[in-house]
Amino acid sequence: MSGGCWNYTNDSLANEVLGYYIDVDYGLDSVRHDKNYKQVIRDNPLGDPEISALVYDVFCLLHSYDWAESGDTDMDDYQRDVEIFKSRWFKKARKDQIREIIDISTENLKDNLYRAFGCKAETSSEP
Numbered sequence: 001m002s003g004g005c006w007n008y009t010n011d012s013l014a015n016e017v018l019g020y021y022i023d024v025d026y027g028l029d030s031v032r033h034d035k036n037y038k039q040v041i042r043d044n045p046l047g048d049p050e051i052s053a054l055v056y057d058v059f060c061l062l063h064s065y066d067w068a069e070s071g072d073t074d075m076d077d078y079q080r081d082v083e084i085f086k087s088r089w090f091k092k093a094r095k096d097q098i099r100e101i102i103d104i105s106t107e108n109l110k111d112n113l114y115r116a117f118g119c120k121a122e123t124s125s126e127p
Helices: 009-018 030-043 049-070 075-089 094-116
Strands: none
Touching (some): 009 049, 030 049, 030 094, 049 075, 049 094
16 A cells, blocks of 8 residues: 555655655665664754654654555564664663764764865875
8 A cells, every 4th residue: 555544644744844755664775764864863953963863763663654554564574663763762872872973973074074175085094
């Protein structure tokens, strides 16, 4: 059925709140999800990168449930996504969660500054 057990409200609200359509769940395309997750932190649509990331992940989890409930995937897929969500938000040490968000945010700042000054990022760590 291609989702829609909530009349696509979840995906529409994600677009309205965050500026992103949720079109992938954790397990089906984790590389794409991680890329989008990092972009949400960089864009910081809710004014706090941790809250922006958490809300994005909640929308992804809702999307996963929507697909499972609609028969596009199954509840085993949804339960796998629940575990991925819980391991990121409930099992990771607080300091590690904060460190990850800081690293993602500063990575973006560094890239922007290199571009602004017309420099290429150095790939080696020679003295």
